[in-house]
Amino acid sequence: MTTFNVFRYDPAIDKCPKMETFDVKNERGMTVLEGLFYILENLDPTLCFRSSCRAAICGSCAMHINGQYRLACRTQIEHLKSDTVTVRPIAHSEIIKDLVVDMTNFFANLEKIKPYIINEGPFPEREFLQSEGERKGLDHLIDCILCGCCYGACPSAGTDEDYLGPHALMKTLRFINDPRDKGGKERLAFVSSENGVFRCHTVFNCQEVCPKDLDPSSAIARLKMKAVWNTLKNLVS
């Protein structure tokens, strides 16, 4: 048996959040997400959480599990090496119910950086070609599944809701480094602003918690470098 301590809060009914305890029959290989489904199906049908692919691809089931932000679907209970599993929602977002948060701000920040190729033409007859090497250079930036773990763990996002967040900044570098994209200068100017890269306090929590083992800290560091060189170049010229 594993004890699940689950964060419960329904803003429409509850005055303040509380932790509720459930005993879950643990089987070898069982994930935290399966544990939550066990609670939903057998103990409390009102428990609310998000999930979809169960394969660490969609990023829906990101939550705070036993001291770290993780994906519930790829976290096996036995790997936590504890008889208790404590589950909380992603921080820095309004709670809709229990473990479900409103990610409007998270995606609005992503939208601000124009997460698409900017190229005003002339357009090729078929598609913008990209060499294998050019694509490989984007590997470490492109695999982000937008789960929100980095955003929840980032203290800068907790004190400034306009801060773009590690997810949006890493996506910016992904487009700046893409040879098909022509919006580099515009993107760099945007992320060099007050709520961009220089709002990052270099805490490395984003790198620590990323379930895909990406390094948003490094992406932000490279954007800072580019922003500094750009400013120096403008001063000289």
Next chain:
Amino acid sequence: MKLSNALSNTKNDILLNPNAGTFSYVLHRLTGLALAGYIFAHIIVLSAVLSGPESFTQRLALVQTGIFHYLEIGLIAVIFIHMLNGLRITVADFANLTRLHKTLLWLSILIFCAIMAVTFYVFLF
């Protein structure tokens, strides 16, 4: 964002992310605040010079005895914690060593311990 919300979020972030990054972040903020406070105290002491040499000597004598002698050790600790962590994150950022941030933290701690050993030796013996 309201200051109370920001403070509450910061408190939760510290409790929910117990790792090396949070540890150094908290230390950096606290030592930064301590240094800001020290600057005000420093200016208050030095401002006595405006009232003449005698007044300045008297004010200086106040902070060169007893507990202030030991507080100076604390001041050195605060300065070096803040400085070494600042260097650590600058190196991580500009030399692209973000994956080595924990190693850099241990290196900073080692350097800090060496500096404090020398400090204690100089101040106490």
